[in-house]
Amino acid sequence: MKAEPAVQRRLLDLAEVDAELNRLAHRRRTLPEHAELSEAEAALRSGRDKLVEVETAAGDLDRDIRRLERDVEGVRARTDRDNAMLAGAGIGAKQAADLQHELETLARRQSVLEDEQLEVMEQREAIGIDVDHVRGEVSAAEQRLTEITRRRDTALQDIDSAEAGRLRDREKVVADVPADLLAAYEKRRAQRGVGAAKLVARRCQACRLELDRTALADLRGAPADEVVYCEECGTILVRSADSGL
Template identity: 70%
Template sequence: MKADPAAQRRLLDLAEVDAELTRLAHRRRALPEHAELTEAEARVRAGKDAVVEAETAAGDLDRDIRRLERDVEGVRARTEKDRAVLAGSGVSARQAADLQHELETLARRQGVLEDEQLEVMEQREALGGNLDHSRRVLAEAEEHLQAVTGRRDTALADIDAAEGGRRRDRETILPELPEDLLAVYEKRREQGRAGAGLLRERRCGACRLELDRTFLGRVKAAAADDVVHCEECGAILVRTGESGL
């Protein structure tokens, strides 16, 4: 294949643009914010789980407290009723004894309930501190997640802008290249390989390998418009004044 030396040199500009696009794509995939975001999202999920667990436990204790309050009020109400009956007229000695026994039983029952109520309230107070802590941890995790997301979005926007500029550069270069030369270049790109490289100091700019002297002799003997390929990687080997041939 033959191509004007100027077109071959212009191919190097396209290769540079494509190399930059490749670097930008790698940078997009390898952004440290991706890993940070995964970790931050996990922290938020763990924080939410901790808050839900604490809220559920707090709700259970609140229900226990309300139940105990109702039980205590019931015992107090029964105590007041029995005292009123005991203080009234017409109560026999047997009835008075029974009422006194029931009042003692109610007093013991009230004491047990109040002790249980106090214990549950202390548990609830301690859990309230844990719940507040869990909510603070969650808020901090959500704030961190928001910050990481912002940094990620900013980095991606910068990459998008850079890619947009390089793609416009590419579209400017493409019409300047012969179709057959471009087809060979693009085929290699589709295979995930470098399409072209500058020959400089006996090295291929695409694979960076030093080339054999015999091969370089053949390259030197080739016509200026001959399209030659690196014997190591197969990329189009572009010769310029820097090639030292």
Template identity: 70%
Template sequence: MKADPAVQRALLTVAELDKELTQLAHRRRNLPENAKLAEAEAAVRTAKDKLVEVETLAGDLDRDIRRIERDVDGVRKRTERDKALLAGPGVSARQAADLQHELETLQRRQSVLEDEQLEVMERREAVGRDVEHSKAALAAAEQAVADLIKARDAALADIDAAEAGRRRDREQTAATIPAELMAVYEKRRSQSGIGAAPLVARRCQACRLELDRTALASLKAAAADEVVHCAECGTILVRTAESGL
């Protein structure tokens, strides 16, 4: 196959643009923001679970407080009733003794309930602080996710813009190269990832191997417009002033 040396050099421009596009695609797949975002989203889930846990505990304690309040209220009403009966007329000595015994029992019961109430309220206060702390932690975790999404989207926008520019340049350059030569280039690129490379200091820049004397002699003898390939990897090899031939 024949191609003007200038056309062959244009093929190197296409190869360089393809390399940059590959690098951009790799960057897209491996954005550090994606890994950080996955960690941040996991932190949000953990924070939500913690908030549910402490809110559930707070709800349980609130129910306990209401139950104890009802019990205390019941004891107080019973105490008031017994005191009214004890102070009323027509109470026998036995009834008075029974009422007095019940009043003492109610007093002990009220004391126990009030102690329990105080303990539960102190626990509820501590859990309330945990709830507020968990809400703040969740808000911070959600903000971190939002910040990372913003950073990721900005990075993707940069990549999109760079890819669009490289593709535009590639299309313009590829349009100057004969379709037959581009077909050979594309076939080789699909096989090894590199369709064309320069020969620099007797070394193929695709496989990075230095060519032997026989291969170099063959390249030196080939006409300048002859499309040649690396004897080691088969890539289209473009000869330049730096080839060392």
């Protein structure tokens, strides 16, 4: 394949642009914000799960408190009724004794219920503190997720802008490269990651290996417009005054 030395040198410009595009793609994939987002999302999920757990426990205790309040009110109402009957006229001795016994039973029942009510209310107060604490943690996790997302999006916008600029540069370079030479470059870039490299001091700048004497002799004998390749990595070699030939 033939190409003027100046055209071959344009391959180096193209390789430089492609290398920068590769670096930008690598940066996009490896942004630290990606890992931070995963951790923040996991922390938020965990916090929300914990919040559901403590809010459910608080709701259960609230229902227990309401039930105990109803039970206590029921006992008090029964006590008031029995006291009213006991104080009424025309009540017999046996009925009075039965009412007195029931009042004693109701008093014990009320005491048990009130003790249980106090215990549940103390538990509710403690779980309320947990609810407030977990809500604070969830709020902080949401804020952290928002902040990391903002930083991630800003970084991606910067990468997008840089890529757009480099792609415009690539289009300009590609316009100067013949189709057959460009096809050879793209083939090697797809296979090896680098399509063209400069030969400096007898060393290929793609694979960083120094060419042996036979390869160097072949290159010395090749016309300037001959497209040559590195015998080690197959990349298109672009010769210049500092190639050491």
